[in-house]
Amino acid sequence: AGLNLGERKAKAEKMFGLMDVFLKNDAVSLQKDILDHVEFTVARSRFNFDDFEAYQALAHSVRDRLIERWHDTHQYFKKKDPKRLYFLSLEFLMGRSLTNSVINLGIQDQYADALSQLGFDYEVLAEQEGDAALGNGGLARLAACQMDSLATLDYPAWGYGLRYQYGLFRQIIVDGFQHEQPDFWLNFGNPWEIERVHVSYPVKFYGTVEEEVLNGKTCRVWIPAESVEAVAYDNPIPGYGTRNAINLRLWAAKPSDQYDMESYTTGDYINAIVNRQKAETISNVLYPDDRSYQGKELRLKQQYFFVSASLQDIIRRFKDLHNNFDEFPEKVALQINDTHPSIAIAEVMRVLVDEEHLDWSKAWGIACKIFSVTIHAVQPEALEKVPIDLLGSVLPRHLEIIYEINYCLMEELKKILGQDYDKLSRMSIIEEGAVKCIRMANLSLACCHTVNGVSRLHLETLKTRVFKDFYELWPQKFQFKTNGVTQRRWIVVSNPSLCSIISKWLGTEAWIRNVDLIAGLREYAEDPDLHAEWKNMKKVNKMRLAEYIETLTSVKVSLDAMFDVQIKRIHEYKRQLLNILGIIHRYDCIKNMDESDKRRVVPRVCIIGGKAAPGYEVAKKIIKLCHVVADKVNIDPDVGDLLKVVFIPDYNVSVAELVIPGTDLSQHLSTAGHEASGTGCMKFLMNGSLLLATADGSAVEIAEEIGAANMFLFGAKVDEVPALREKGTSLKGSLQFARVVRMVRDGHFGFKDYFKSLCDTVEEGKDFYLLGSDFASYLEAQAAADRAFVDQEKWTQMSILSTAGSGKFSSDRTIEEYAEQSWGIEPCKCPF
Numbered sequence: 001a002g003l004n005l006g007e008r009k010a011k012a013e014k015m016f017g018l019m020d021v022f023l024k025n026d027a028v029s030l031q032k033d034i035l036d037h038v039e040f041t042v043a044r045s046r047f048n049f050d051d052f053e054a055y056q057a058l059a060h061s062v063r064d065r066l067i068e069r070w071h072d073t074h075q076y077f078k079k080k081d082p083k084r085l086y087f088l089s090l091e092f093l094m095g096r097s098l099t100n101s102v103i104n105l106g107i108q109d110q111y112a113d114a115l116s117q118l119g120f121d122y123e124v125l126a127e128q129e130g131d132a133a134l135g136n137g138g139l140a141r142l143a144a145c146q147m148d149s150l151a152t153l154d155y156p157a158w159g160y161g162l163r164y165q166y167g168l169f170r171q172i173i174v175d176g177f178q179h180e181q182p183d184f185w186l187n188f189g190n191p192w193e194i195e196r197v198h199v200s201y202p203v204k205f206y207g208t209v210e211e212e213v214l215n216g217k218t219c220r221v222w223i224p225a226e227s228v229e230a231v232a233y234d235n236p237i238p239g240y241g242t243r244n245a246i247n248l249r250l251w252a253a254k255p256s257d258q259y260d261m262e263s264y265t266t267g268d269y270i271n272a273i274v275n276r277q278k279a280e281t282i283s284n285v286l287y288p289d290d291r292s293y294q295g296k297e298l299r300l301k302q303q304y305f306f307v308s309a310s311l312q313d314i315i316r317r318f319k320d321l322h323n324n325f326d327e328f329p330e331k332v333a334l335q336i337n338d339t340h341p342s343i344a345i346a347e348v349m350r351v352l353v354d355e356e357h358l359d360w361s362k363a364w365g366i367a368c369k370i371f372s373v374t375i376h377a378v379q380p381e382a383l384e385k386v387p388i389d390l391l392g393s394v395l396p397r398h399l400e401i402i403y404e405i406n407y408c409l410m411e412e413l414k415k416i417l418g419q420d421y422d423k424l425s426r427m428s429i430i431e432e433g434a435v436k437c438i439r440m441a442n443l444s445l446a447c448c449h450t451v452n453g454v455s456r457l458h459l460e461t462l463k464t465r466v467f468k469d470f471y472e473l474w475p476q477k478f479q480f481k482t483n484g485v486t487q488r489r490w491i492v493v494s495n496p497s498l499c500s501i502i503s504k505w506l507g508t509e510a511w512i513r514n515v516d517l518i519a520g521l522r523e524y525a526e527d528p529d530l531h532a533e534w535k536n537m538k539k540v541n542k543m544r545l546a547e548y549i550e551t552l553t554s555v556k557v558s559l560d561a562m563f564d565v566q567i568k569r570i571h572e573y574k575r576q577l578l579n580i581l582g583i584i585h586r587y588d589c590i591k592n593m594d595e596s597d598k599r600r601v602v603p604r605v606c607i608i609g610g611k612a613a614p615g616y617e618v619a620k621k622i623i624k625l626c627h628v629v630a631d632k633v634n635i636d637p638d639v640g641d642l643l644k645v646v647f648i649p650d651y652n653v654s655v656a657e658l659v660i661p662g663t664d665l666s667q668h669l670s671t672a673g674h675e676a677s678g679t680g681c682m683k684f685l686m687n688g689s690l691l692l693a694t695a696d697g698s699a700v701e702i703a704e705e706i707g708a709a710n711m712f713l714f715g716a717k718v719d720e721v722p723a724l725r726e727k728g729t730s731l732k733g734s735l736q737f738a739r740v741v742r743m744v745r746d747g748h749f750g751f752k753d754y755f756k757s758l759c760d761t762v763e764e765g766k767d768f769y770l771l772g773s774d775f776a777s778y779l780e781a782q783a784a785a786d787r788a789f790v791d792q793e794k795w796t797q798m799s800i801l802s803t804a805g806s807g808k809f810s811s812d813r814t815i816e817e818y819a820e821q822s823w824g825i826e827p828c829k830c831p832f
């Protein structure tokens with residue numbers, strides 16, 4: 001008692017020195033920790049707890065070990081004060097954490113032993129965990145892979161995002177139709193996060209802007225009308241083979257303490273509390289559309305809420321050690337993940353100018369040095385626009401700042417472009433029109449020092465189409481970093497048999513940190529012993545998948561069949577419809593064969609999975625079509641095991657972990673020029689599934705790595721697309737295509753009226769995604785895949801070469817490129 005802070009610290013350090021420093025990882029220590037958590041955290045008796053409670057206790061014991069490293073890492077970062085990367089993303093699709101954590105901590109075997117001695121099976125407990133699904137699709141899962149790489153490569157990085165109460169909706173299928181249900185992911189607690197009640201910041205909204213004179217200078221001052229508290233929830237992200245564990249800080253909205261005291265004094269106690277509670281809605285729910293946003297107030301509030309809290313946190317950390325904002329760009333890199341967090345640019349300007357009283361031009365100079373952005377789509381509708389009225393009401397001062405930024409931009413552009421008003425209006429941050437809007441992408445482009453695409457081809461599209469004007473003006477800003485995925489999750493966690501094969505044949509586990517080594521497998525691509533192990537691995541994984549399919553859909557599938565998979569968000573540009581029409585064609589062919597022809601058919605299990613945005617009617621019809629085709633095909637005695645069609649409901653990260661290792665052939669069918677990169681294909685590639693793909697996004701680079709002969713490429717190339725669209729021939733171009741569309745139209749699978757509008761989307765002259773013109777080429781690629789599958793040795797060789805050529809597609813490579821070319825950060829490795 002009575003000690004001051006310094007004395008207390010000294011005392012704690014002395015005590016700490018006397019204790020055994022680290023938690024121990026031998027079986028007995030782990031068991032003790034797990035049982036302690038059963039008793040004291042889960043509060044169950046040590047002799048009476050179920051699998052879920054055992055999972056919770058296990059997770060808490062892992063969390064303790066994460067926290068230990070995470071503390072050390074942050075102490076170390078604080079001591080070294082390196083330039084830090086702050087990764088701002090509205091979405092992170094983390095999936096499960098348990099197995100990833102124990103693998104990255106290097107204590108998986110110890111845990112498995114400890115648990116089996118207690119009578120538990122690690123695998124069974126791991127299955128108890130739900131997914132953290134705080135994101136929609138590719139962009140969000142990429143952010144999760146990149147966090148893993150940032151931690152593993154020892155970069156001093158922080159992730160910042162929103163802690164949604166409800167993640168991405170659960171998809172349930174009723175009579176073949178998608179229904180959405182809320183994802184109550186936090187209902188049973190979340191052991192992977194640490195609530196930081198004392199790390200909280202007020203975030204302000206609405207109100208007015210007034211003029212004030214401060215030290216003889218007139219300033220604009222924002223008088224906000226509402227304040228919401230942002231409370232931090234920290235999620236430790238452990239690196240593999242390092243002590244470093246970085247932080248993913250997610251903000252939750254809580255009512256502010258200073259909230260409208262007046263309503264309490266007026267006696268309206270109940271309503272005052274109810275109103276207070278409304279603040280929490282900001283972080284309630286993730287928007288389920290992954291590329292069309294309607295300028296909704298809540299969405300804007302979510303964006304500003306997490307951006308404002310993150311920037312307050314970042315600036316507080318900077319000010320702990322520095323007092324001159326000139327040093328800010330030496331200590332801070334801010335990455336904007338797609339256009340969603342772009343409001344951060346206006347917020348930085350507001351803080352520097354209004355609160356820190358820097359000159360406008362000095363502040364702008366700083367902002368231009370710290371921000372970089374990555375664009376994840378090609379569709380113009382994915383670039384967010386916010387109506388001026390909305391922005392002006394929610395963030396009045398920010399609107400003024402954006403006008404000012406735009407004024408400076410236009411002045412600068414006029415000097416270069418003269419009177420080219422068309423171009424000026426295209427480049428303006430303000431879009432004139434029926435509804436005047438702020439173009440968030442243009443705001444980012446005006447400020448960021450680097451604008452990244454996510455594959456080489458994607459950068460071309462940005463340069464020549466989406467951001468052509470900006471590229472012509474500032475070519476040096478434009479770069480690309482081909483996406484990558486983490487081999488830790490996508491091989492080590494999800495495909496342990498493949499992981500052991502790779503380590504055995506390479507004679508080292510070093511590829512888990514340095515995946516380039518995986519190319520060493522090429523040497524053994526024809527080795528019969530490796531072939532035997534490889535085929536066995538695939539079979540085991542297919543067995544697991546087959547069991548899963550049977551449990552979910554009651555469809556029994558043959559392990560000898562080719563498992564052919566397309567899993568991803570349902571989108572017209574991703575062309576799941578092409579896949580289904582191809583399946584109908586296959587079905588139609590089988591129906592018209594005699595027995596001897598049938599013997600030559602390569603049996604297939606066609607697996608499709610993915611969610612449709614709740615308001616996306618065409619996508620929902622595609623899901624229904626898949627089901628009606630499955631219903632007919634799967635019970636047709638003429639077909640038997642030659643063809644089975646399966647729709648896997650509620651596709652998410654853990655489902656992907658199960659499906660990908662069991663896949664023989666995976667499909668990536670986007671119309672050329674529409675998939676910015678694609679990352680699913682990389683996960684399949686790593687797992688030795690062969691790719692049937694268009695020359696789109698990263699598939700082009702995959703072909704360069706593994707050789708086009710080792711995959712099945714088809715369809716129009718990017719530069720052929722405009723002419724094909726112009727020509728507008730679809731049904732006439734291919735009789736086969738006309739026939740299968742006709743079958744759907746005529747009600748061969750039922751629901752004739754319902755599918756009419758879906759069929760219309762591929763009709764003559766309307767077939768924007770070119771299903772008709774690519775159909776023949778698609779069928780040829782499918783036939784080539786069938787032929788290859790017949791020769792199992794050849795197939796296995798191609799599969800080995802796919803895995804061996806996947807090294808480039810690790811997020812470790814992507815992150816190293818970002819660190820060097822965009823962020824200017826260096827590793828900062830916490831000593832063991």
Ligand code: 6GP
Binds near residue numbers: 136137142338679
């Ligand atoms: C996706 C792109 O569609 C995909 O091609 C890419 O691989 C992925 O981002 C990661 O870069 N985009 C989205 O998920 C999205 O929401 C707005 O874009």
